[in-house]
Each structure stands twice: as C-alpha cells, then as structure tokens.
Amino acid sequence: MIRKILMYGPKRWLFPLMASLFLVACGEVKKEDVHQKDRISVAVATVGMGMEEYLTVGSGQVTSVNSATLSTRMMGHVERIPVKVGEAVDKGDLLVVINNTDLRARKAQVTASVMEAQASFANAKKDYERYVNLFEKNSASQKELEDMTTRYERAKAGLAAARELGKEVEAQFAYANVRAPFKGVVTNTFVDVGTMANPGAPLISIEKPGTYEVMARIPENRISGIAVGMKAKVTIKVLDTVLTGELTELSTSASRTGGQYLATVELTGTPSSVRSGMYTAVALPATDVAPKTVVVPKEALVEQGQLIGIYTLGQDNTAILRWLRLGETLDNGVEVLSGLSEGETYITSSQGKLFNGAKVSIQ
Numbered sequence: 001m002i003r004k005i006l007m008y009g010p011k012r013w014l015f016p017l018m019a020s021l022f023l024v025a026c027g028e029v030k031k032e033d034v035h036q037k038d039r040i041s042v043a044v045a046t047v048g049m050g051m052e053e054y055l056t057v058g059s060g061q062v063t064s065v066n067s068a069t070l071s072t073r074m075m076g077h078v079e080r081i082p083v084k085v086g087e088a089v090d091k092g093d094l095l096v097v098i099n100n101t102d103l104r105a106r107k108a109q110v111t112a113s114v115m116e117a118q119a120s121f122a123n124a125k126k127d128y129e130r131y132v133n134l135f136e137k138n139s140a141s142q143k144e145l146e147d148m149t150t151r152y153e154r155a156k157a158g159l160a161a162a163r164e165l166g167k168e169v170e171a172q173f174a175y176a177n178v179r180a181p182f183k184g185v186v187t188n189t190f191v192d193v194g195t196m197a198n199p200g201a202p203l204i205s206i207e208k209p210g211t212y213e214v215m216a217r218i219p220e221n222r223i224s225g226i227a228v229g230m231k232a233k234v235t236i237k238v239l240d241t242v243l244t245g246e247l248t249e250l251s252t253s254a255s256r257t258g259g260q261y262l263a264t265v266e267l268t269g270t271p272s273s274v275r276s277g278m279y280t281a282v283a284l285p286a287t288d289v290a291p292k293t294v295v296v297p298k299e300a301l302v303e304q305g306q307l308i309g310i311y312t313l314g315q316d317n318t319a320i321l322r323w324l325r326l327g328e329t330l331d332n333g334v335e336v337l338s339g340l341s342e343g344e345t346y347i348t349s350s351q352g353k354l355f356n357g358a359k360v361s362i363q
Helices: 002-038 103-134 142-176
Strands: 041-048 054-064 067-071 077-080 094-098 175-177 184-189 202-207 213-218 232-235 243-250 260-268 279-285 293-295 301-304 308-314 319-324 327-330 332-339 346-352 359-362
Touching: 054 232, 054 327, 094 142, 094 202, 103 142, 142 175, 213 243, 213 279, 232 260, 279 308
Parallel strands: 041 359
Antiparallel strands: 041 346, 054 213, 054 279, 067 202, 077 094, 094 175, 184 202, 213 260, 232 243, 232 279, 243 260, 293 332, 301 308, 308 319, 308 346, 327 332
16 A cells, blocks of 8 residues: 555656646746737838938929910900900900990091191191292292291191091000910900900900919028029929929019019920919929938828827837927928937838837837
C-alpha cells in the first residue's frame, strides 16, 4: 500500500501543477496578442520644408483681350436690337437702334439752314466781287467796299457754322445707331426693345474670342517678389486645365481694392473650351515669390467642424491630434502656416479609425 502511494502520489500532484503552468503561459501569450491587436496600423511621414515649383498667389477671371461694352450719349427709347447673344458680327454691323425722331427733325432743320446759308453766301460773294470792280474803277467809295466786305465775310462764316452744325447732327446718328467696333461675338444685352436708353448706360457688350487674359487679384502677403514679365501657370477650375501665360501688368497700389493688387496675365494657346468669366487660380514661380514652406498631403488632414488638424506621432506610438492653420493649396499638398514644424512625424493614413490618444503601430 505504501509502495503504491509512493508510485502514484507524486504523479497525481505533478499533473495539476504542469497544467496550471501551461494555462498561465497561454494566458500571457493571448494577453500580448490582444494588446498588439488593439493598436491601429498606420503609415507615417516626416515633415520637411518643401519648395513648390509654382506657388498660387491669387485668383481671377478669364476676360477677352478685345472686349467692349457699348453705350450711347443720347436719351431715347430702344427701337430695335437686330442681333442676339452669341451671334457673330462684323465690324460696322448694326447692334442697337434708338428712336431718333427728334434727331431726324433737327437734321431737316439744319439742312434747311445750310441751304439758306449757301444762298446768302453766294449772293454776298457776287455783290462783293462787283464792288471790288467798281472800286477799282473809282465808281464805289472805300466805305461801300468795306461794308460789302463785311457782309461777305459774315455770310461766309454763317455758311461754315451751318455746315459744322450739320456735322454735329450727323455725329449724333452714330449714337442713335450703335454699331460693332470690331469683328466679334455678342456676349450680353442690357436693354430690351421699348426701354429707355440713358446716356452712359450700357446697352450691349461684344468681344473677340480666341485671345484671352486673366484679371487677377493678389493679396498683400503674396505681392513680394512679383514683377512684370514673370511666367505664370493659370488653373481654370471648372475645366481642370492648366494654361501658361505671362504677367503683363501689375498695379502698385491696393488702396482702393481692399488690399488686393490687380494684375493681368496674358494667356497663350487657349483651347476653344475656355470662356470669359471662368474662375482661375494664378501661380507664379515659388523661388521668386515665397520662402520655403511646410507642405503636407491633403489626404492626411482631419476636419472636425470648422477646424482642420493632423494626427502626429507621440510617445509610445500614440496618435496626437494637432490643429493647424493652413495657407494655399499647392500641386503637391497644402501649405501649413502654423501648428506643425520641420522634423515632426505625422500620420498619413491608417487602417482603422483614429482618435486622439489611440495606440498605433507603424507599418
């Protein structure tokens, strides 16, 4: 009996002990696996000072190089508009007709005045020539010749005045019949038939397609280093197209434009899809207009309401949400004005939903 206890007793005691040790070991492995599993797998990058080849400095709109908004100097009702928006016209084509009944009546009066002045001048000229001959033959006195000379000069001046008045009336007809100043396309009409045309008020606009420029506004924090003659890249947002151009004009004052400096960029090689009025973003060589800046990819940004931030990598691989103040959108990312410094590590993408303080594992 004692022998059996010595043989079987130790085995019975050893088996529970080995089982307990095995369970403890397995528990530690599972606990470590769970700890690693809870971490979110992320990709990271280090902040560097990027220099974009071209930096967006302002926005603007496409306009035609040859464009005109036509008006009149006279007041009257619009009688006829023989063209439509989008219609091609040649130089001299009639665009707007303003009622000119009063003008026609005045022209008739002026024509009669000119004819009367011509008759008076012709009669005075004959009398003057006759008195000159009589004076040479001593048949007329000096006083009579002087009086006839005065009458002749007065008739001559009256005829000249009547003719100039006729030219003035003829010029008024140019404002009653508004014509195209160049070959182009009608882009807008500002009046309808029957409405009153007022002096200086716009009637119709016309432009010559094919040659375009951009009227841009550059804020004061971007104006440093910009000069006429610089090459530019113009992004037409609605077409997602980038065109090239040259800065041809630059205002030196922004006192009346709300801190925006007006600039003109002449485009080269514009496609047929470009239209006046399209909104653009104007970019100039960054080496000339701005120092090096911090640039991060747009995909790494986090938006919460009106705040925009980015997850940085903290101690023990912890995701820390950092709020940023952003600048311009560049070709390779977004400019960071404050909130992120050179050399810091930020998270570019994750395989799970990040939150402030989340434990992460770097891919």
